[in-house]
Amino acid sequence: MTTPDPVARRRWLALSAIRLAGMGGAMLGMILASRATTTGPRVLGIALVISALLMIAVVPAGLAHRWRSRTP
Numbered sequence: 001m002t003t004p005d006p007v008a009r010r011r012w013l014a015l016s017a018i019r020l021a022g023m024g025g026a027m028l029g030m031i032l033a034s035r036a037t038t039t040g041p042r043v044l045g046i047a048l049v050i051s052a053l054l055m056i057a058v059v060p061a062g063l064a065h066r067w068r069s070r071t072p
Helices: 005-035 039-068
Strands: none
Touching: 005 039
């Protein structure tokens, strides 16, 4: 059974939007960490970069696996 074209397009756009949001968060974290003068904002920026990179790696793969499986 094949997925209808509009559903596949929406899913592809969702995966792309998640990846773009993760990249934006990682860039924001890098900017925050590089311009910080104290330890608090620097740690926050590093944590933001790490969480954004994990989001880029884990969320699209999990969604693709869920959409590929036959059970809801």
